[in-house]
Amino acid sequence: MENSTLKPMDSEQLREYGHQMVDFIADYYKTIESFPVRSQVKPGYLRELLPDSAPKHPESLQDVLNDVRQKIIPGVTHWQSPDYFAYYPSNSSTAGFLGEMLSAGFNIVGFSWVTSPAATELEVIVLDWLAKMLKLPNEFLSSGQGGGVIQGTASEAILVVLLAARDKVLRKVGRNSLEKLVVYASDQTHAALQKACQIAGIYPENFRVLKADSNTNYALIPDKLQEAIMNDFSSGLIPFFLCATVGTTSSAAVDPLSELGKIAKANDMWFHVDAAYAGSACICPEYRHHIDGIEEATSFGMNAHKWFLTNFDCSVLWDQNALIQSLSTNPEYLKNKASQENNVVDFKDWQIPLGRRFRSLKLWMVLRLYGLENLQSYIRNHIKLAEQFKELVCSDHRFEVVAPRTFSLVCFRLIPREGDQDNGYNLNYNLLDAVNSSGKIFISHTVLSGKFVLRFAVGAPLTEESHVKAAWKVLQDQATILLTDQ
Numbered sequence: 001m002e003n004s005t006l007k008p009m010d011s012e013q014l015r016e017y018g019h020q021m022v023d024f025i026a027d028y029y030k031t032i033e034s035f036p037v038r039s040q041v042k043p044g045y046l047r048e049l050l051p052d053s054a055p056k057h058p059e060s061l062q063d064v065l066n067d068v069r070q071k072i073i074p075g076v077t078h079w080q081s082p083d084y085f086a087y088y089p090s091n092s093s094t095a096g097f098l099g100e101m102l103s104a105g106f107n108i109v110g111f112s113w114v115t116s117p118a119a120t121e122l123e124v125i126v127l128d129w130l131a132k133m134l135k136l137p138n139e140f141l142s143s144g145q146g147g148g149v150i151q152g153t154a155s156e157a158i159l160v161v162l163l164a165a166r167d168k169v170l171r172k173v174g175r176n177s178l179e180k181l182v183v184y185a186s187d188q189t190h191a192a193l194q195k196a197c198q199i200a201g202i203y204p205e206n207f208r209v210l211k212a213d214s215n216t217n218y219a220l221i222p223d224k225l226q227e228a229i230m231n232d233f234s235s236g237l238i239p240f241f242l243c244a245t246v247g248t249t250s251s252a253a254v255d256p257l258s259e260l261g262k263i264a265k266a267n268d269m270w271f272h273v274d275a276a277y278a279g280s281a282c283i284c285p286e287y288r289h290h291i292d293g294i295e296e297a298t299s300f301g302m303n304a305h306k307w308f309l310t311n312f313d314c315s316v317l318w319d320q321n322a323l324i325q326s327l328s329t330n331p332e333y334l335k336n337k338a339s340q341e342n343n344v345v346d347f348k349d350w351q352i353p354l355g356r357r358f359r360s361l362k363l364w365m366v367l368r369l370y371g372l373e374n375l376q377s378y379i380r381n382h383i384k385l386a387e388q389f390k391e392l393v394c395s396d397h398r399f400e401v402v403a404p405r406t407f408s409l410v411c412f413r414l415i416p417r418e419g420d421q422d423n424g425y426n427l428n429y430n431l432l433d434a435v436n437s438s439g440k441i442f443i444s445h446t447v448l449s450g451k452f453v454l455r456f457a458v459g460a461p462l463t464e465e466s467h468v469k470a471a472w473k474v475l476q477d478q479a480t481i482l483l484t485d486q
Contacts, residue, residue, distance in 0.1 A: 006058060017061055024065055025097075028073075032081050032462070036439025039077045046075060077442065082462035085471060086444040088249070088277045088409075089459025093309035095369040099362030100311045109355045113344035114336045116358065120345055123150055123360035129367060130304075131318060133283045137295040139320050142345075146320035149350040150359045154276040155192035156352060157301040157317040160327065162196045162241060164319070165270035165298070167326040169240040179203050180238045184228060186212040186220035186255065188248040190274065206237065214449055217404050218253035220244060226263055233267075241270045246290050247278025250446040250455075251403040251411050254278070254290050261296020273297045276315070278407050280307040281383070284376045287407075298322070307408070307459050309378065310366050314359050324349045378461075382408040385468050386458045392472045398479060402448055408458040413451060414479050417486070425452040427482065434478040441471045 007013060049071045079090045110119035127148025131140050138144045151157045162183070170177060183202055185193050187209045197207050208228050212218045229239045242264045244255035257273060264271035273294060279302025281287040294300055299319040304310040328349035338344045348354050370378075386408040393399045393412045403411040414431055416424030429452055432445050444455050458468065 020061060020065075024068075029080070029462075032078055033083065035073065035076075035078055035081070037078050037081045037083045037442040038086075038436050038439065039075050040437070040439060041075045046071065080460060080462065081442075082460055082464065082467040083441045083471060084460045084463075085456045085458060086442045087455075088306050088457050090305060090312055091307060091309045091459070091461055092311050093366065093370075093461055095365040096309055096311035096362050098369075099365035102365075103358040103361045106358055108358055110358055111348035111354045111356055112334060112336065112339055112346040114338050117344075119356075119358045119360065120347060122358075122364060123347065124148070124345060126360050126363045126367060127316060127318070130316060130363070133372060134279070134291070134302075135288060136300065136318060139295075140300065140318035144320075146318060147345070148316055148318045149323070149347055150356075150363070151301075151315045151317050151351060152313045153192075153315050154190070154274060154301055154303055155195065157299075157315050158190075158192050158243065158272065158274060159196040159199060160317070160323055160351060161270065161272045161299045161301075161319060162193075162200050162202075164322040164326040165241045165272075166200050166202070168270070168322055169238065171325075173238060177238060180206070180236065181241075182206045182208060182232050182237050182239045183241045183243070184208045184210065184225055184239065184269075185243040186210050186218075186245070186248075188212050188218050188220075188250055188253055189243055189245055190249050190276070193243050208232075212253065214403070218248060218251050218448065220255040220260060222256060222259040222263060225260060229263065229267055239267055239269055241272070243272045243274060246273060246275035246282075247407055247409075249277075250453075251448060252278060252405075252407050252409040253403070254406060257291060257293030257296065259293075261293050264298075265296055270298045271296060273300045276301060276303040277306050279303070281379050281407050283372065284379055287379075290406075304363055304366070307379065307382070308366065309370060309375070309461065310362050314362055316363075319350075323351075327351065379408075382458045382463070385463065385465060386410055386456070388465065389456055389458065389468050389472060392469070396476065398483070402451060402453050410456045411446070411448065411453050412456065413453050414482070423451060427486075428452040428454060430482055431475070431478055434482065435474050438474060438478070440474045443471075 078084060080092050108116040108119055110116045113120045124142045124147060128141050131148060140146050166181060169181065178201055181202055183197055194207065210220060210224045210228060212220055232239050242260060244257055244260050246254050261271050275291060278290060282291050299317065301315065301317045304314040304316055305312040339346055347356060386405055390401055390405045390410045393401050393410065398415060399412055400415050401410065401412045413424060413428045416427050432454055436442055446453050446455055
């Protein structure tokens with residue numbers, strides 16, 4: 001079969017090649033721990049290994065898979081490795097993978113209801129399911145005034161809500177007032193908001209980044225927000241958008257939603273809550289309080305592709321139905337009876353691009369094949385492992401934990417010697433570089449209150465207690481070498 005011509009599509013060829021690919025991927029997962037977690041290649045490595053033009057005649061799948069083994073895998077950083085603790089997790093699962101396969105199989109482009117009714121209707125239904133698991137207010141359900149939509153990433157989600165908020169206020173105060181619009185967030189907010197402001201034409205000097213510090217565990221301070229808003233009003237500016245975060249990128253801090261929401265409401269501002277990472281934990285009753293006050297929000301986002309066993313990309317956004325007024329188009333070539341009768345959802349009007357994939361299949365598979373109780377246990381287990389890691393850090397006097405462990409992230413550092421010139425910056429930078437270059441684990445860093453801090457985020461599906469203990473040993477051993485060298 002390998003030597004026969006591969007047709008553009010043929011069910012029996014798909015069956016044969018597809019089985020080979022599934023076997024290849026299953027073997028990859030079986031041996032994933034044998035690879036360096038962070039790729040150790042140098043920039044430009046691949047150009048030397050591949051020809052400089054595409055083949056004129058077909059090659060065999062075996063040849064391609066051999067190239068994947070020998071040339072591609074060395075340049076892959078293994079996000080699904082049980083020894084991966086960098087950034088935040090990006091979960092793959094059997095259920096998510098099956099949903100991704102099915103989506104690729106149908107390969108529909110579901111921009112409006114008529115282009116595949118099931119794609120639109122399943123998305124509406126599974127996002128209602130997820131909203132109920134999170135106990136979101138009725139305003140975010142499709143039966144209320146709003147509903148959910150799957151975006152590619154939280155960056156897209158923040159951009160579309162910022163555009164909707166901008167247009168909503170400009171309809172009221174006039175198009176010429178763009179230069180007066182002000183956006184508020186803490187200095188712990190993801191940089192996606194800054195990029196969204198650039199795209200939306202918000203004047204850079206009107207992007208208020210409010211300082212958060214260790215006194216509030218890096219959460220946004222309501223009094224600082226209130227003061228900034230009052231100052232801007234008195235300068236003739238128009239405060240219109242506030243972004244709060246549940247589980248900040250640097251330290252998983254949680255902004256006080258209830259207080260912030262009341263301030264936003266009193267000043268007629270759009271209040272967006274970004275729970276990209278930590279939103280998943282809120283399906284557990286004991287963590288749901290972190291989104292108390294969500295009833296004050298205009299929009300709410302979480303990434304099912306981070307810590308919810310759903311393969312990338314699947315960023316969920318709930319909103320109270322203001323997106324359409326900013327993002328809808330109605331060209332002649334897309335007109336159809338169902339849309340014009342106004343009794344269907346056309347998700348093209350809830351997002352930046354026109355085309356969209358059948359992503360709800362993945363989430364549907366995850367919710368059905370695992371079920372709520374197993375998903376809750378999955379989250380709880382990672383949080384327990386992170387707590388164990390924190391205790392290991394606390395048991396070694398050479399290290400310190402530098403922010404509370406709220407979810408499955410531990411922020412810590414190697415304590416510098418007395419009189420260290422740069423407050424341990426180089427010491428911890430070198431520790432980070434040493435452990436990542438060993439290939440045994442992969443972690444990332446941030447800077448909090450001027451300290452260079454290491455981040456240990458538990459959340460890969462294969463991670464178990466043994467991996468956490470082994471990671472700690474790698475860190476201890478490298479710390480010993482560094483301190484001895486000093």
